Amino acid sequence: MAYKKKLPLDPVTVTIESLSHDGRGISHVNGKVVFIDEALPGESVDFVYTDSRRDYAEGKVVKLHDRNPHRVDPACPYFGSCGGCSFQHVDDAEQIQFKEDLLREQFRRIGKVEIPQIWEALTGPHWGYRTKARMGVKWVAKKGRVLVGFRERRNPYLAEIDACKVMHPIVGEKLTLLGDMIAGLTIKDKIPQIEVAIGDSECVLAFRVLEMPTTEDKQRMREFAHRHQISICLQPKGPDSIVPLDGEPEVIPSYALPEFGVKFNFRPAMFTQVNYDINRQMIARALAALELTKADRVLDLFCGLGNFTLPLATRAGYVVGIEGDTPLVNHARENARLNRLDNVEFHVADLTKDVRDQPWSQQKFTKVLLDPSRAGASEVLHNFKHWRPERIVYVSCNPSTLARDAGILVNELGYQLVKAGVMDMFPQTAHVESIALFVKP
Structure with missing residues (x-):
């Protein structure tokens, strides 16, 4: 200090x-x-x-002293103290402009590539959009209450908030009620976090518990869950240990992509996109850009539970999905069976390592979709010399690594960048989700 x-x-x-x-x-x-x-x-x-x-x-x-013309008054009373949002003081249109300017700048500075055409930004609800989150929980004896929510800005402590305007209202408007319920448990100081997983019509809260609740605790949790039409699960160890409360049915959250006639089941701790509205628009844009036909063999890299793979399979001849997380791949296979898609296969592979000796990698693909983590996809790009795809759609949650990889695709592998744009997956934050299309001239 x-x-x-x-x-x-x-x-x-x-x-x-x-x-x-x-x-x-x-x-x-x-x-x-x-x-x-x-x-x-x-x-x-x-x-x-x-x-x-x-x-x-x-x-x-x-x-x-002077206001930027795009400054607005934050809609949330906790803006500034809570670290969940950083952009509520900027009007919606200017938030998009900032993200587009940043994308251009990163491509130019890091990738040495100019974006010839900016895709119109994908936008959706600015509030109440978040369906996935990991919220912190903390019993604060001095305040005599349990805090539920996000960390303070640039601080490890939980912010003292009563509601969250970007979270789906089924959870975002119940943070105080959740805290009050937990404060009445014998293990109120043994619950460090809650995994929030909201589907199209289900809400599951997985409580990480360092000590198992008593019978009375479970009854209190059960009554709260029934009253608010949510499902509460317990997570005593890792993500695979999540189970419903005794006697309660297992609720499997799901989301649908009506345009493609597919539905996804997922478990609470599994990665899914947090904004269903933007996710649907994003998938539609990606598939349209790939210009798929039944003659196409498509490779979906970093495929997760098949968010792109299954819609791809409804339009292409054959699709191969690759993901490093075994439970996600198993779930993706289950979702393919659920949707009766037999022209798709999934494989587990660490895409940061050399994959040239793997059988799936020795095949040829006409189109490729990439949706990597923040680290990007640079290690796997050298394989494109063998695969030789005609079109590549790259979905990114980090414009700097997208820009770096765009530089590799354009300046080293001879692809042409056709267009790129932002998708407002996280309104009210500076987080930039983007998409780019590359073609072989």
Whole structure:
């Protein structure tokens, strides 16, 4: 804590020059860059330091002198203290513009590639969209209450919030009720988190428990679940240990893609997209861009539980899905059976390693879809020399690694970038989800 005492205490007045990749205002003080929360370009602000390192400093606005025309008043009373959102002070249209500008800049600077055409942004509900989350839980004896929600901004402590406007209302409007219920349990201090999994018509909350609840605890949880039409499960160990409360049926959340006639079952801890509206639009855009026919053999890399693979199988001749997580692959196979799709196969493979000796990798594919994690897909791209796909759609949750990989595809492998664009999967945050189309000239 002695380090913190060295921070200047007096507010400093600066003009904000630009925005960082995570949506913070950028300014300079005595030649050092300062990243300032909730500050927008062109604004004159007073800020106080919250951290100072050798190469940069951080701060927060304490007084606003000039307002950027795109500034709006945050809709959530916890904005600024809760770390779940970082962009509520920016109007919706400008949030999209920021993300498109960032995408262009990253492609140009990191990938040395210009985006010839920006796809129209995919947008959906700005509030109540989040159907998947891992919420923290903490018994705070001094306050005599259990906190449920997200971490404070740039702080490991849970924020003291009573509701969350970006979460689906079935959970987002019940955080206080959830906390009150947990506060009445004997294990109120033995529940560190809740995995939220909301399907089209189901809501499952998986409570991570460091100690098993008593019979009375279980009854209290059961009554809460029935009252609010949700399912509560217990997770005593890893994700595979999630089970319903004694005597309760197992509720399997699911979501459908009506346009493609497919439905997905998933387990609470499995990765799914958090925004169903954008997910449906994203899949439709990706498949349209691939221009599929029954003559196509398609490779879906980082396929997860088959979010793209199964819709692909309804349009293409044959689809191969590859994923490194064995439980996800098993579930993807089960979903393929559920949807009676027999022109699809799944394989487990670590796509950060050399996969050239694997039988599926020695086949040829006319089209490829990639949807990697934040780390991107650079290790697997060298295989494209063998596969030689005509069209590639790359879906990304990290514009910097997409830009890096675009540079490889264009400058090393000879693909042409046709278009790229953003998809507003996480409104009110600076998180950028994007999509790009590459073709072989």
